[in-house]
Amino acid sequence: MVAMGIGSTTITLAREDVVDFSLPYFLTGTRLLVPRDSPVSSFADIGGKRVGMGSGSTANIKGMDRAIAQGQIKPACQKILFEEHNKGFLALQQGKIDAYFTDASQLAGMRAKAKKPEDWKIVGKYLTYEPYGIILPENQGEWRDFVNKAFIHMLKDGRFEALYTKWFGPDGVVPLPMTDEYKVLLKSLSYPE
Incomplete structure (x- = not known):
């Protein structure tokens, strides 16, 4: 069984019928x-x-x-x-x-x-x-919670921003400036402890 799938996968209601998704990471x-x-x-x-x-x-x-x-x-x-x-x-x-x-x-x-x-x-x-999410097996709430908590911790401690800059920053492999909408999304996902 596959534990997760990460790629350019947009979270949609139709897809939610057959798989679960993490919080949107992109x-x-x-x-x-x-x-x-x-x-x-x-x-x-x-x-x-x-x-x-x-x-x-x-x-x-x-x-x-x-x-x-x-x-x-x-x-x-x-x-x-x-x-x-x-x-x-x-x-x-x-x-x-x-x-x-x-x-x-x-x-x-x-x-x-x-x-x-x-x-x-x-x-x-x-x-x-297009909000991208990590594809997760359906009805495995504990696993989904673990993935989401790890993502939130990466947002809060700066690891996510460092990875984004490495890959998508001005000198990254695929330069893609972070939009204001994306910044707001990430800020809203930085849940309090």
């Missing part, structure tokens, strides 16, 4: 990756453009559909689905699409792996919020 959201010289700077700028996204991310697709239906993106963009993010990024590099849409953390990883990361920029305010 907060990201959907944004756009575009070439540095692109005129696209927000979701309003992708109307009528070709926008790539992962075919397996139904939450992202629904978020884009909702934004189109609400008139945030007009005319509607052309959604082009890719089985893998790296294939979508390759299409963006080849000019086959105008932007790539997914979680900002995924976009930051794509940008960091590019031959010239400075040639790419992440734009737009979050269209959706």
Whole structure:
């Protein structure tokens, strides 16, 4: 049996029906990756453009559909689905699409792996919020409590911030500045003893 799964897994009500989650340890959201010289700077700028996204991310697709239906993106963009993010990024590099849409953390990883990361920029305010949690076996409350308490202690003693800086800080493997929303989430999780 697997004791936990850690990755880019958004906590959703549907997933809560089959597994349990830790407290959210990461907060990201959907944004756009575009070439540095692109005129696209927000979701309003992708109307009528070709926008790539992962075919397996139904939450992202629904978020884009909702934004189109609400008139945030007009005319509607052309959604082009890719089985893998790296294939979508390759299409963006080849000019086959105008932007790539997914979680900002995924976009930051794509940008960091590019031959010239400075040639790419992440734009737009979050269209959706994606709280990531550790996947835990269902109905094992003591184990979930242990994981959550360990996480809270890491927040309080500074270990979590040190790890975040190591991996996502300005000189980290995948530079991704911590948003104000994420800082508020972490502060709210620093429960008193």
